[in-house]
Structures are given as structure tokens and as C-alpha cells.
Amino acid sequence: MLKAIVIDDEQYARDELIALIAEQQEVTIEVVASCNNAIEGLKKVNQLKPDLIFLDIQMPQINGIEMLGMLDPETMPKVIFVTAFDEYALQAFEDNAFDYILKPVEPCRLRKTLKRVKCKMQQENYQVLTDKPLSLIPCAGFNRYLLLKPSEIEVAYSDQSGVHIISQQSDKGAAETSCSLSLKILEEKTELLRCHRQYLINPNAIREIKLLDNALAEIVTVSGAVAPVSRRYLKMLKDRFQLH
Missing domain, CATH: 2.40.50.1020 (LytTr DNA-binding domain)
Structure with missing residues (x-):
């Protein structure tokens, strides 16, 4: 069983995603925390050491990419980006084979992404997204x-x-x-x-x-x-x- 944390500033989006995760059968996932901002997300990731995080990209104050840059690469969990970006804006994620799902989350897309995660749980290198100085x-x-x-x-x-x-x-x-x-x-x-x-x-x-x-x-x-x-x-x- 994989431990996961859902991080999204929209409560409805968090609740909907957690419900969809519970319904899928590709891989057994326990959602151990649900966070509404990056600061709380950082705290929970450090405390709970999840295998996987579902990370919203567009959040106020500290967005998902900035939060990712605040995590230690040596203990980085597997990340599934959750975003409302259109397909064109997601080219960087496609080019680097990062896992992502679009909002609103479709059950079939979640299953496809989790199937990839099940086959490829090795640590990713997110440096192409996070190699910037911290501003906050x-x-x-x-x-x-x-x-x-x-x-x-x-x-x-x-x-x-x-x-x-x-x-x-x-x-x-x-x-x-x-x-x-x-x-x-x-x-x-x-x-x-x-x-x-x-x-x-x-x-x-x-x-x-x-x-x-x-x-x-x-x-x-x-x-x-x-x-x-x-x-x-x-x-x-x-x-x-x-x-x-």
C-alpha cells in the first residue's frame, strides 16, 4: 500500500480527488493527509514521509512548483501534478515524462496515471522545474x-x-x-x-x-x-x- 498526500487549495477538488482515489483499483493508496496550501503540505510531507503526493500547481502565495523546490531531492516522494493548465502549457511535463492529471479529474485519466505510477515508482529528477532560488x-x-x-x-x-x-x-x-x-x-x-x-x-x-x-x-x-x-x-x- 502506498501512502499519499493530496495538496490543493480548493476543498471540493481535494474531496473529489480523494473519492476517486478510493474508487480506483490500479494500485492501493491510503490518503494520509489532505492539505489546503503549500505550507501545510510541506509540514505534512516532512512528518508523514508519503510515497506519493498529488500536488496542485496553481495555489496562492506558494505554488506547487515552488513547493517542490523546497523539498529535499534525496527524500522526494513521487509527484503527480494536478492542474487546470491546458495541453499546450503542459508540454514541459510531457517532455520530461512527469505524471500529471488535468482538472476536472476524469476517472479514466486517474487510472491511466496511477497505472504508470505502479510501473515506475523510482525517484524522479524534478530539477528542470525547481532549479531556482527561493523567493519566500x-x-x-x-x-x-x-x-x-x-x-x-x-x-x-x-x-x-x-x-x-x-x-x-x-x-x-x-x-x-x-x-x-x-x-x-x-x-x-x-x-x-x-x-x-x-x-x-x-x-x-x-x-x-x-x-x-x-x-x-x-x-x-x-x-x-x-x-x-x-x-x-x-x-x-x-x-x-x-x-x-
């Missing part, structure tokens, strides 16, 4: 979602509870939120620099680099946040800022 970073605050620009981030770090973002908010000073993206994705798709195995730093937010004993250092940001610098990355920072 989804974060979760207290009872709210935040969409931060990469330039607003001062520090990103990870611990046992996940990835956390320290950002500068002009009216309230620094604020800390949790983030569904991995440090690896943040490093690869933003200007954040690695300064420690568990820390990334925005080079434009550095106020001071303090040199410590044993070839270590720490960074103080413009809002006063502190990030450690390990030996491995200290030389890189010195070279970057010509601190020799």
Missing part, C-alpha cells in the same frame, strides 16, 4: 504562518526539534520561528552561508565576527543574535570578508 521561506509562528523573504533571515539553525529561523522585524526586533525547510535546501537556494554544521548565516546581517580560542569564532548579527562558527567554516568566512 515558509515559517510557522504562534497560531500563524509567516512568509519571509530570504533577505529578512539573519540566522537559520537546526536542533532536535527541527529547523528554526531568526529574522529581523523592524517593529519588534528579532523574532524566532520554526521552518519546514531543511538547512540543506536553505543553503542551496538562498544566499545563506554555512558557518557551522547546524547553523547558516545571512552575510548581510553580520555585525561582528568574534575570534575565540581554539580557532573558533562566533557571529553577532545586527539584531544581536549569536551564531557559532566552527573551525571548518572559519577560513571560508575570513576569505569571504578578506579578514587576513
Whole structure:
């Protein structure tokens, strides 16, 4: 049995697709979550590790292609794109043999797509669609979602509870939120620099680099946040800022 998540901003479309999935017999699929936006979708994908996601392309704030670029390619589930694009606009998906279904979803089209999925569950390379810098970073605050620009981030770090973002908010000073993206994705798709195995730093937010004993250092940001610098990355920072 395959675990699947349906991600679409239209509730009727989600409910209809889930009902059609339950009726088909090509492959046994358990829909373990239904999400109405990309931010919730990211959270559920990271939590539930599905084999398959049905991903709407046209969603507000963060669309399906942008969400795809926020997932780690090494743990990427199989993706079936769900879209209202016409056949001409879908040429890129056809050229790269990506699986997709058109809205409104026809049962026969779903069966055809799932038959292909059943025969080809190996990991796809979606780089042709996702090889772009991130313009928004989804974060979760207290009872709210935040969409931060990469330039607003001062520090990103990870611990046992996940990835956390320290950002500068002009009216309230620094604020800390949790983030569904991995440090690896943040490093690869933003200007954040690695300064420690568990820390990334925005080079434009550095106020001071303090040199410590044993070839270590720490960074103080413009809002006063502190990030450690390990030996491995200290030389890189010195070279970057010509601190020799």
C-alpha cells in the first residue's frame, strides 16, 4: 500500500480527488493527509514521509512548483501534478515524462496515471522545474504562518526539534520561528552561508565576527543574535570578508 498526500487549495477538488482515489483499483493508496496550501503540505510531507503526493500547481502565495523546490531531492516522494493548465502549457511535463492529471479529474485519466505510477515508482529528477532560488521561506509562528523573504533571515539553525529561523522585524526586533525547510535546501537556494554544521548565516546581517580560542569564532548579527562558527567554516568566512 502506498501512502499519499493530496495538496490543493480548493476543498471540493481535494474531496473529489480523494473519492476517486478510493474508487480506483490500479494500485492501493491510503490518503494520509489532505492539505489546503503549500505550507501545510510541506509540514505534512516532512512528518508523514508519503510515497506519493498529488500536488496542485496553481495555489496562492506558494505554488506547487515552488513547493517542490523546497523539498529535499534525496527524500522526494513521487509527484503527480494536478492542474487546470491546458495541453499546450503542459508540454514541459510531457517532455520530461512527469505524471500529471488535468482538472476536472476524469476517472479514466486517474487510472491511466496511477497505472504508470505502479510501473515506475523510482525517484524522479524534478530539477528542470525547481532549479531556482527561493523567493519566500515558509515559517510557522504562534497560531500563524509567516512568509519571509530570504533577505529578512539573519540566522537559520537546526536542533532536535527541527529547523528554526531568526529574522529581523523592524517593529519588534528579532523574532524566532520554526521552518519546514531543511538547512540543506536553505543553503542551496538562498544566499545563506554555512558557518557551522547546524547553523547558516545571512552575510548581510553580520555585525561582528568574534575570534575565540581554539580557532573558533562566533557571529553577532545586527539584531544581536549569536551564531557559532566552527573551525571548518572559519577560513571560508575570513576569505569571504578578506579578514587576513
